[in-house]
Amino acid sequence: MSGISELLLLRLLSERQMYGYELARAIRAATRQAISVGEGVLYPALHSLERRGWLKARRCTVNGRTRVYYALTRAGLRHLKRITQEWRRISGGVDAALLDARYA
Amino acid sequence: MLAMHNRPPRSLDRLIQAGIAPRRARRILQEFAEHHADVVAERQVLGDSDRDARVAAGARLGTEHQLVANLLARPELRSWTHRRPSIAFALAPVLSFALAFVASLLALIALVEWRKAHGDALGAASPVIHRIGTYAGPYLLWALPCAVAALVALTAARRRESSIWPCVGIVAVCCVGALTNFSVSTSPDAPSMGAGIGIGTDHLGATLLRAGGATALVLLPFLRARWLQRHDLGALS
Numbered sequence: 001m002s003g004i005s006e007l008l009l010l011r012l013l014s015e016r017q018m019y020g021y022e023l024a025r026a027i028r029a030a031t032r033q034a035i036s037v038g039e040g041v042l043y044p045a046l047h048s049l050e051r052r053g054w055l056k057a058r059r060c061t062v063n064g065r066t067r068v069y070y071a072l073t074r075a076g077l078r079h080l081k082r083i084t085q086e087w088r089r090i091s092g093g094v095d096a097a098l099l100d101a102r103y104a
Numbered sequence: 105m106l107a108m109h110n111r112p113p114r115s116l117d118r119l120i121q122a123g124i125a126p127r128r129a130r131r132i133l134q135e136f137a138e139h140h141a142d143v144v145a146e147r148q149v150l151g152d153s154d155r156d157a158r159v160a161a162g163a164r165l166g167t168e169h170q171l172v173a174n175l176l177a178r179p180e181l182r183s184w185t186h187r188r189p190s191i192a193f194a195l196a197p198v199l200s201f202a203l204a205f206v207a208s209l210l211a212l213i214a215l216v217e218w219r220k221a222h223g224d225a226l227g228a229a230s231p232v233i234h235r236i237g238t239y240a241g242p243y244l245l246w247a248l249p250c251a252v253a254a255l256v257a258l259t260a261a262r263r264r265e266s267s268i269w270p271c272v273g274i275v276a277v278c279c280v281g282a283l284t285n286f287s288v289s290t291s292p293d294a295p296s297m298g299a300g301i302g303i304g305t306d307h308l309g310a311t312l313l314r315a316g317g318a319t320a321l322v323l324l325p326f327l328r329a330r331w332l333q334r335h336d337l338g339a340l341s
Contacts, residue, residue: 020135021142024164039139040166043132044174044181051180068135 004035005045007087010072010080013055017071020046046070054079115172121264122176123186136171185263193256193269197277201252205284208244209299212236216297236297237288244299249281250318257326267330274323282315 012018012026023046024039049055054076058069072080119129140161147157165171175181185192219232253274260270286299303311 021139024139038166038170039143039164040136040168040171041174043135043139043171044178047128047132047175048178048180065138065141066134067138068131 003083005041006049007080007083008035009042009045009049010054010076010083013070013072014077014080017058017069019067019069023070049076115168117264118172119175123182123263124175125183126262128181128183132171132175133168136165136168140165183263185259186265189265189269190272193260193265194273194276197252197256197273198280201249201277201280204248204252205244205299208240208248209286209297212240212297233288240288240297241286244286245281245284245314246318249277249284250321252281253277253318253322257322257329261326261329261333264333267327270326271323274326275319278318278322279315281318282311 008027008030009023012023012030018026020039020042024042027035046055046057050057050070054073055070056073058071060067060069115133116129119132120126124132143161143164144154144157147160148154152160216232216236219230256270256273256277259265260267280301283303284299284301287297289296289298
């Protein structure tokens with residue numbers, strides 16, 4: 001599951017920078033609520049991605065509230081391409097097995 | 105901001121003690137609290153009572169205790185000072201002191217050369233030589249080792265690190281600092297500066313006094329601060 005949340009976070013942040021609450025909403029919308037992770041789990045994942053250099057964080061004050069916006073770095077973009085290919089390879093393999101009449 | 109008020113008092117301390125940098129630990133807890141407030145506001149807009157909105161927010165985010173457990177399960181979030189305390193608190197301070205000592209000497213030499221280039225006659229009566237003689241010695245021999253050792257103490261106390269390696273670092277910096285020497289000769293013919301490191305039997309007493317004095321100046325407040333931190337944490341648990 002952590003690989004999926006990593007992929008989703010990087011994918012969504014490749015479109016635009018977002019803060020945690022926005023990201024949680026974006027995950028629900030993008031996955032049509034098929035994936036529901038505890039929203040508190042986002043922060044360990046975001047900080048882990050930031051620590052590995054795949055995200056950068058920027059603190060902003062919006063309407064008196066502190067927001068920490070996350071954006072993808074170049075290294076993050078490269079990593080996203082790599083894990084997207086890996087995900088397609090694996091899900092393609094699983095799909096092939098599921099569609100194979102012998103295993104249906 | 106309910107999450108902030110309901111925060112178990114030890115969350116921040118638990119994160120810092122586990123090796124997460126204080127700034128990062130504060131930021132995570134702040135983000136979590138802001139997220140909680142956003143969800144409460146969202147639910148209230150949808151017609152939930154304040155109490156129901158908070159219950160819903162708690163269900164969506166999980167508790168702060170769960171957040172802390174999730175963070176502690178990620179070793180990559182721990183700072184390198186926590187993973188390599190011997191390097192961070194013992195080796196690096198000694199090297200930093202040596203570098204700062206050499207850099208200060210080079211700065212003094214550059215200052216003298218710059219003044220010479222601008223036509224100052226740097227004789228024994230020169231105010232530059234007098235100032236160097238007055239201030240550079242106490243700075244290099246006392247202030248610099250004490251400052252580096254104090255930085256070790258402050259960093260370790262702030263990060264709630266175990267005291268062993270910081271104590272080793274403080275003692276090591278103070279001892280190396282006590283082994284350094286610096287002098288300015290104001291001889292009328294050729295004023296000069298000299299600096300070095302080493303121990304001589306004729307100055308053994310003074311060297312030990314410097315090492316002991318600087319160590320006591322930094323180590324005792326550090327140990328007192330650590331004792332108070334432990335006392336506070338014990339009172340909270």
